Amino acid sequence: MKLIECPRDAMQGLHDFIPTALKAEYINLLLQVGFDTIDFGSFVSPKAIPQLRDTAEVLAQLDLSTTKSKLLAIVANLRGVEAAVQHQQITYLGFPFSISETFQQRNTNSSIAQSLNTVEEMLNLCDKHRKTAVVYLSMGFGNPYGDEWNVEIIEKWADELINKGVKILSLADTTGVSTPEKIETILPALLKKFDQTEIGIHLHSTPFTRLEKIEAAYKTGCTRFDSALKGFGGCPMAADDLTGNMATEDLIYYLQSKGEDLGLNMDKWQEAMLLSSKVFN
Template sequence: MKQRSIKLIECPRDAMQGLHDFIATDVKAAYINLLLQVGFDTIDFGSFVSPKAIPQLRDTREVLSKLDLTTTRSKLLAIVANLRGVEEAVVHNEITYLGFPFSISETFQQRNTNSSIAQSMDTVKQMLELCDKNGKTAVVYLSMGFGNPYGDEWNIEIVEKWAAELVANGVKILSLSDTTGVSSPEKIRKILPSLVRKFENTEIGLHLHSTPNTRFEKIEAAYESGCRRFDSALKGFGGCPMATDDLTGNLATEELITYLESRNEALNLNMDKWWEAVEYSQKVFPLY
């Protein structure tokens, strides 16, 4: 298997979506514009979902119109949860990636997208067709990939079964997602190498939620298991508001950067702009 370069996906969308107080559109846009100058592979910037489901992101279109993409190498990713969201997102030329949360927990798929796993697989198939027609790339998140708190059956075979079906239908990027922070270094080391080996022509990433005291060991386990695509958020902000009341935050980007640099990975980031974004984040997340 050839060595792949590191891809860092910064996720302000995930960081902001669970906050109760609405963040002004101009503040969101200014924050994302700073992140766009850092040099991440992708910015997960917004969401084409019902405003009733995620009211914080009801201004995604307005935010998009205020982003300056003229001097960035970063690509934009937007989350969708149903076919209507796909249709709304694909018309925007600025967006490269559409992300869809495909849960292997029936309970959470209903809770998150108001559809069954079978219905969601149909949505993925239609999304892939629309992405092909509109020059977009689908990123499918294998949600609840490390277990779930709902009592739904989970094991590695179930993870690999759904991964295989998604890949067979044309998914080129899979992101194994720990929606509620139940992953462990042991689980990562057990699951990830098998996926990387079995689907060598598919980009396998990780979207981990974690408490601060377990982040580093999870990053290390992921890197040593062959992961080269990491989702993270500045200071570890965020989590999934559809999963639990107490948010388990994202991987902290600064900790990810520190670890990867310790492994001599060339990230080619503009750290001056990064620290500007860190400082500006106090306006976005004033209560943190």
């Protein structure tokens, strides 16, 4: 069972700048909890995401000496990839590959075809610098733009990316439109067809539908979950103000209720929960 805690996704849309030292203090606490991966920052244009303009400075303040957690940084273009691979502390580079042409243009200022080329170049640079790429199939459960969406389109792009050499795919629900029914239809098909690929899920949700979505993913055999403490963050384009990330505490509660041994330091988790009120105001 791999849990990916996503403070980067939680912070990125906030208007008021979180001081670098406070970001680092919070992420250092999360590093002590025992998650598989911390999605901690992004190497994107400061104009696009000003909140994360200090990712390199935050990284310099992180203590990785006593943690088993690995670091993941998001990139949106080749320039970001080239910056991220220079940091040996980073294990994973995440790239949002939208199966909606409209959203790919909005999110990365490039077409799907151009993004496929970026993924190829990212894979080459990851190999050269001993990093691993994580590609998110964003708008994986539908989109608000009227772009065509169906299970066959998801499988087509998954197949293309895996053939390029992608080893980890995460099916991303960008605007919270996933349902247990969609999860139970899409995930088993991907897990069966691409059984040599690590396939995870990055769900957005309102507080009222979190547990049913977690349960649907778990029952399909999913073992890789993205989430963020208290469900902070989410996509700014989501139609519902309550739509945010999957709340990590709900995920922990559900998985523990199923007898999963997560190996987490719950004392450090409680400390992080307390500090979050200062981070997220």
